[in-house]
Amino acid sequence: MDVFYAYTYSTAGWLSLQSLALIAVPEMMTTMLEKESRQPTDIETYLSRCLGFGLLTIAILTVMLTGSIPLTASITDPVTTDDSDPKAPYAVPTMQVTTVFHFISAGYAYAWWAEKGQFAFAMGMLVPGALASLGIWCALFASSNGKISRKTGADKRTTGFPFANKEAAKKHGKGL
Structure with missing residues (x-):
């Protein structure tokens, strides 16, 4: 729920x-x-x-x-x-x-x-x-509404400042 x-x-x-x-x-x-x-x-x-x-x-x-x-009147629409x-x-x-x-x-x-x-x-x-x-x-x-990335599953609205996530960057082939 x-x-x-x-x-x-x-x-x-x-x-x-x-x-x-x-x-x-x-x-x-x-x-x-x-x-x-x-x-x-x-x-x-x-x-x-x-x-x-x-x-x-x-x-x-x-x-x-x-x-x-x-x-x-319609019950089929999700709330x-x-x-x-x-x-x-x-x-x-x-x-x-x-x-x-x-x-x-x-x-x-x-x-x-x-x-x-x-x-x-x-x-x-x-x-x-x-x-x-x-x-x-x-x-x-x-x-x-969270902006969830389909690739990583992370929230796209977050930043790496002041601490970058180096492990996630290595995993997806992005250098820091």
Whole structure:
């Protein structure tokens, strides 16, 4: 499975998991994050469920905008994340925005975990941190079309400066 799609589906899964918890059991947040258990107020319930619906919407949009779900009538066309692909013109920008979101979420949860030391904040820090790392990896390595040489299998965009690959040059009959 392509790393880009793994990132897309794991982002959508994490956001969906958070949203379902906020929608179905809004009192769970006050139980997990406060020292003594109490019933949430009506406004806390309302805001919790609104946030849950918002996260679910972002999860669905992430999957749709990255081209993971083909939005065409034809099933035979392969889904790619090429920049010129009309099925997924927003794939890379969506990945970049969600990566920034995960990075900010992880940083915010870390700040709370450092102050309070609660397990819920640690989980809220680790999962988005891992997703942010995967998103950064995708931005660096999985979002551009590699120019792979058919002869050598090497990326043609690289140079030998400041260190030349003398063994590869000998192998292909090119002197340095």
